[in-house]
Amino acid sequence: MCGIVGYTGNREAFPILIKGLHRMEYRGYDSAGVALLQGDEVTVHKCRGKVSDLEDFCKGKDLSGHLGIAHTRWATHGEPNDINAHPHFTSDHKIALIHNGIIENHLVLRKALEKAGYLFNSQTDTEVLIHLIEDIKKNECLDLAEAVRLALSQIIGTYAVIVISVDNPNTLIVARKGSPLIIGFGKDEYFAASDAAALVEYTRKVVYLNNEEMAVLTPGNDLIVKTIKNEIVPHSIQKLRMNINELEKGGFEHFMLKEIFEQPRTIRESMRGRLSVEREVVSLGGIVEYEERLLQARRFIIVACGTSYHAGLVAEHLFEDLIRIPVEVEYASEFRYRNPVIYDDDVVIAISQSGETADTLAAIELARQKGATILGICNVVGSSIARATHAGSYTHAGPEVGVASTKAFTSQVTVLILMALCLAKRKGKIAKNKYIRLIEELETIPDKVQKLLDNASAIEKIAQYIKDFNNVLYLGRNYNFPVALEGALKLKEISYIHAEGYPAAEMKHGPIALIDENMPVIVIATNNATYEKVVSNIHEVKTRKGKIISIVSEGNSEVRNLSDYVIEIPQTHEMFTPILASVPLQLLAYYVAVLRGKNVDQPRNLAKSVTVE
Numbered sequence: 001m002c003g004i005v006g007y008t009g010n011r012e013a014f015p016i017l018i019k020g021l022h023r024m025e026y027r028g029y030d031s032a033g034v035a036l037l038q039g040d041e042v043t044v045h046k047c048r049g050k051v052s053d054l055e056d057f058c059k060g061k062d063l064s065g066h067l068g069i070a071h072t073r074w075a076t077h078g079e080p081n082d083i084n085a086h087p088h089f090t091s092d093h094k095i096a097l098i099h100n101g102i103i104e105n106h107l108v109l110r111k112a113l114e115k116a117g118y119l120f121n122s123q124t125d126t127e128v129l130i131h132l133i134e135d136i137k138k139n140e141c142l143d144l145a146e147a148v149r150l151a152l153s154q155i156i157g158t159y160a161v162i163v164i165s166v167d168n169p170n171t172l173i174v175a176r177k178g179s180p181l182i183i184g185f186g187k188d189e190y191f192a193a194s195d196a197a198a199l200v201e202y203t204r205k206v207v208y209l210n211n212e213e214m215a216v217l218t219p220g221n222d223l224i225v226k227t228i229k230n231e232i233v234p235h236s237i238q239k240l241r242m243n244i245n246e247l248e249k250g251g252f253e254h255f256m257l258k259e260i261f262e263q264p265r266t267i268r269e270s271m272r273g274r275l276s277v278e279r280e281v282v283s284l285g286g287i288v289e290y291e292e293r294l295l296q297a298r299r300f301i302i303v304a305c306g307t308s309y310h311a312g313l314v315a316e317h318l319f320e321d322l323i324r325i326p327v328e329v330e331y332a333s334e335f336r337y338r339n340p341v342i343y344d345d346d347v348v349i350a351i352s353q354s355g356e357t358a359d360t361l362a363a364i365e366l367a368r369q370k371g372a373t374i375l376g377i378c379n380v381v382g383s384s385i386a387r388a389t390h391a392g393s394y395t396h397a398g399p400e401v402g403v404a405s406t407k408a409f410t411s412q413v414t415v416l417i418l419m420a421l422c423l424a425k426r427k428g429k430i431a432k433n434k435y436i437r438l439i440e441e442l443e444t445i446p447d448k449v450q451k452l453l454d455n456a457s458a459i460e461k462i463a464q465y466i467k468d469f470n471n472v473l474y475l476g477r478n479y480n481f482p483v484a485l486e487g488a489l490k491l492k493e494i495s496y497i498h499a500e501g502y503p504a505a506e507m508k509h510g511p512i513a514l515i516d517e518n519m520p521v522i523v524i525a526t527n528n529a530t531y532e533k534v535v536s537n538i539h540e541v542k543t544r545k546g547k548i549i550s551i552v553s554e555g556n557s558e559v560r561n562l563s564d565y566v567i568e569i570p571q572t573h574e575m576f577t578p579i580l581a582s583v584p585l586q587l588l589a590y591y592v593a594v595l596r597g598k599n600v601d602q603p604r605n606l607a608k609s610v611t612v613e
């Protein structure tokens with residue numbers, strides 16, 4: 001969603017700000033803008049469209065300045081257009097602001113400000129904030145930072161903001177609540193952004209602001225972090241570990257394809273230092289301190305959204321099979337608004353690639369209030385969810401830039417497998433020989449994924465067949481049901497073909513009515529306890545003239561003979577099929593989207609990091 005970036009220092013701000021916006025394009029947005037301090041005015045350029053449209057719009061203009069802010073907007077209040085784009089500014093062009101988040105009480109504030117004579121140009125909730133700051137500053141004769149602080153204390157909702165003003169020509173004022181904000185240190189310069197990707201080129205020294213904290217960034221002055229209640233709080237400087245190459249396409253046509261092909265490496269990264277076949281151990285350093293509590297848990301409740309929710313569904317099978325502790329998996333957005341029964345001996349596991357998903361953060365907060373222990377499984381280091389949990393494990397998949405999640409999913413499943421094996425062993429629920437067999441097999445998974453990728457061209461042919469259908473049904477059972485859901489999500493989000501995932505046996509309770517010669521059905525029929533049942537489901541589809549595309553274990557001939565197209569995956573234990581079976585489905589969605597001419601990395605309406613509920 002919205003990306004924000006700010007710069008103050010000796011360099012020209014514009015190129016830094018534009019590069020920062022490009023680095024955050026993957027988050028999803030519909031308009032972009034920049035504000036630069038130039039003499040006794042803040043100059044604002046903004047327009048609907050891509051960052052490249054903003055660059056075209058700015059061509060030939062004076063873009064000099066050493067203090068500036070820039071924004072990519074994902075519309076919530078007010079349609080995507082030039083006026084609603086950020087930055088917003090005071091009518092005298094003395095103060096400008098960018099904002100990520102939602103101001104829930106904007107209508108009340110707007111009414112009061114209109115009554116006081118302020119004119120509004122846009123339909124956004126954000127414009128309220130700039131006039132409120134202006135009003136407080138003027139009426140109470142305060143400096144800008146104090147006016148920002150008092151204005152923010154009146155806001156109900158979420159924000160990450162950066163404010164600049166002609167009265168403070170070297171200063172960025174930054175604050176956050178709910179939406180992320182990172183401060184970067186350079187030599188006599190400060191950077192601020194919602195995403196480390198916008199900073200990593202210039203600095204690795206950063207401070208992550210916590211909720212309801214703000215700072216005044218003036219080169220030459222030390223960083224002081226305050227709360228919105230005006231109390232000075234300590235901060236810790238951290239080192240960014242991100243690699244710039246990970247933010248480039250590296251010769252691939254799209255980030256999504258690059259990320260699919262990275263999976264043998266990223267799955268290995270998720271296991272690195274945690275799995276040792278020689279020593280016959282699986283251990284997760286991030287949860288060691290809480291292991292006792294996990295082993296005593298009454299129940300695991302997994303909260304997540306989208307693809308991460310599907311990883312949670314895989315974990316439900318894994319944990320119940322291996323640890324024998326009951327598991328519930330919930331959409332974070334539903335969980336937070338129910339009145340769920342949560343005990344203090346429950347363990348809540350939040351799964352999130354970005355670590356910023358608003359609903360997942362809110363679910364964590366609810367569980368925390370009820371006394372549960374909270375674990376996080378996140379990809380983005382230092383993210384809000386990673387910091388809001390008691391303990392957890394990073395997936396170490398590296399930055400995921402394509403909006404459709406691929407390598408993050410297989411890494412989440414890998415970490416969940418490790419967690420299940422580690423706890424099962426500690427709880428004495430797994431026989432030694434089974435444990436050893438499983439960890440030996442797990443170690444072979446990256447090579448098996450590589451084997452699948454080496455055969456990617458076969459999937460392209462199936463994509464040619466799928467691309468003109470309007471609907472596709474995905475079926476799977478047991479460990480493969482979440483794979484069916486994930487395969488359908490991948491196809492619909494980037495190709496815009498309607499797709500549904502279903503438990504194979506449920507088909508006859510409704511979806512079977514849809515089956516005819518125009519309905520391709522993708523069935524995951526790998527070797528497992530329900531294989532024979534799934535074969536029966538395939539017969540049910542065939543009888544009704546549905547087209548079968550099957551995913552089978554290597555060497556299978558029975559399902560091959562029933563299928564119009566077949567994808568073979570290497571033999572593995574059924575617990576690991578979600579990793580192997582999801583890879584061809586990612587490739588299938590990718591190739592179909594490319595053949596349909598869609599924007600694979602930035603599908604319409606979608607955002608990578610969903611920071612609004």
Ligand code: F6R
Pocket residue numbers: 305306307308309351352353354355356357360403404405406489490493608609610
């Ligand atoms: C789908 C996808 C989304 C995310 C969801 C949760 O490809 O990317 O469904 O999985 O928005 O995001 P995180 O994992 O960042 O909490």
